[in-house]
Amino acid sequence: MEKIYFDYAATTPTDPQVLEAMKPFFGKAFGNPSSIHSFGREARGAMEDARQKVASFLGAKLEEIIFTSSGTEADNFALFGVLWANAAKGNHVVTTAIEHHAILEPARFLEKLGYKVTSVRPDREGLVHPEDIAAAMTDQTVLVSVMHANNEIGTIQPIKEIASLVKEKGAYMHTDAVQTVGHIPVNVAEMGVDLLSLSAHKFYGPKGVGCLYVRKGTRIAPFLRGGGQERHRRASTENIPGIAGLGKALELCGERMAEEIVVQTRLRDKLIAGIQKRIDRVYLNGHASRRLPNNVNFSIEYIEGESMLLNLDMLGIAASTGSACTSGDLEPSHVLLSIGRPHELCHGSIRLTLGRYTREEEVDRFLDVFPKVVAKLRAMSPLYPVRENRLP
Numbered sequence: 208m209e210k211i212y213f214d215y216a217a218t219t220p221t222d223p224q225v226l227e228a229m230k231p232f233f234g235k236a237f238g239n240p241s242s243i244h245s246f247g248r249e250a251r252g253a254m255e256d257a258r259q260k261v262a263s264f265l266g267a268k269l270e271e272i273i274f275t276s277s278g279t280e281a282d283n284f285a286l287f288g289v290l291w292a293n294a295a296k297g298n299h300v301v302t303t304a305i306e307h308h309a310i311l312e313p314a315r316f317l318e319k320l321g322y323k324v325t326s327v328r329p330d331r332e333g334l335v336h337p338e339d340i341a342a343a344m345t346d347q348t349v350l351v352s353v354m355h356a357n358n359e360i361g362t363i364q365p366i367k368e369i370a371s372l373v374k375e376k377g378a379y380m381h382t383d384a385v386q387t388v389g390h391i392p393v394n395v396a397e398m399g400v401d402l403l404s405l406s407a408h409k410f411y412g413p414k415g416v417g418c419l420y421v422r423k424g425t426r427i428a429p430f431l432r433g434g435g436q437e438r439h440r441r442a443s444t445e446n447i448p449g450i451a452g453l454g455k456a457l458e459l460c461g462e463r464m465a466e467e468i469v470v471q472t473r474l475r476d477k478l479i480a481g482i483q484k485r486i487d488r489v490y491l492n493g494h495a496s497r498r499l500p501n502n503v504n505f506s507i508e509y510i511e512g513e514s515m516l517l518n519l520d521m522l523g524i525a526a527s528t529g530s531a532c533t534s535g536d537l538e539p540s541h542v543l544l545s546i547g548r549p550h551e552l553c554h555g556s557i558r559l560t561l562g563r564y565t566r567e568e569e570v571d572r573f574l575d576v577f578p579k580v581v582a583k584l585r586a587m588s589p590l591y592p593v594r595e596n597r598l599p
């Protein structure tokens with residue numbers, strides 16, 4: 208039987224058209240965009256073409272787009288670059304408890320270096336309240352970083368409202384939009400953000416390439432230092448095949464997004480309703496409506512996320528969980544803990560994320576087999592209450 212991929216939030220397959228757009232730059236068009244000969248000019252042309260696509264997709268100017276090696280680098284660049292360049296103003300950054308590790312870890316490191324970091328908690332549905340962000344700010348606050356949508360539970364944050372409060376108080380606003388770019392509308396002018404991170408492999412582009420949008424006039428120091436690439440803001444020879452792929456992937460998303468939102472939202476809701484109907488003691492994680500069109504996340508009482516995953520994998524279904532024991536990380540998800548889920552429920556979480564190639568038959572097959580997997584695991588669980596008629 209064909210395998211089923213329900214892990215689009217972890218990474219997406221590269222669209223065949225994207226791969227085609229990248230191929231020339233592994234071949235004859237191999238030039239270094241800094242070279243002034245024809246090889247270099249051809250590479251530079253492709254890069255500027257991609258930059259144009261990104262800028263128009265985001266509603267940004269060409270010079271506001273800086274290509275990076277990943278979403279992680281864009282996030283690190285935003286935090287370190289803005290704090291380093293604005294030391295005269297202050298040393299405080301405000302972020303949230305549910306950020307991706309690409310923000311959490313650099314923020315933790317900044318704290319070690321002597322910076323002040325305030326982490327704001329979301330409500331039980333994963334929503335960050337703008338007034339909580341405003342309350343956390345001081346006259347030392349240089350930067351506020353709040354993700355656009357959460358990668359685990361899919362909650363979409365009110366970035367526009369948060370940004371407007373942040374700007375009023377005179378700080379810079381960054382958003383990690385790695386889960387939203389290419390999936391729901393993202394426009395930097397409408398959102399009012401100064402910095403925004405994105406990553407190609409989350410929207411059917413290649414791995415290892417991303418970008419940071421930096422609003423004109425934002426004071427930011429380079430994170431990678433070396434050559435003068437990207438107008439002296441990001442050193443290193445540009446990843447031309449990757450950048451061409453990123454541009455093509457975003458162009459395709461622009462053409463297909465409206466339809467994909469409709470299709471995925473319907474399949475998402477079918478999964479949510481189907482799971483709630485077929486299995487007892489399940490709890491939806493994340494917001495019911497302010498939610499990514501492709502995200503389903505449940506806590507299933509009395510079982511381990513890990514066992515669900517392994518059992519589904521044996522049936523050819525790829526999903527994800529908030530507790531990744533095999534990756535050496537026994538701690539339950541910081542996101543589920545932050546929204547107030549007790550430890551047991553954090554360990555019993557499962558995330559299904561849909562995408563461009565998800566078909567309705569796959570959703571139906573999942574709804575058919577998943578209740579059986581849960582029943583089997585619960586039958587083995589010492590915690591699952593034994594029914595009266597089974598007592599001796």
Ligand SMILES: *Cc1c(COP(=O)(O)O)cnc(C)c1O
Nearest residue numbers: 277278279307309358385386406
């Ligand atoms: C995947 C992801 C990242 C990291 O992006 P990479 O390109 O894999 O480094 C950062 N933030 C969020 C929200 C993500 O989902």
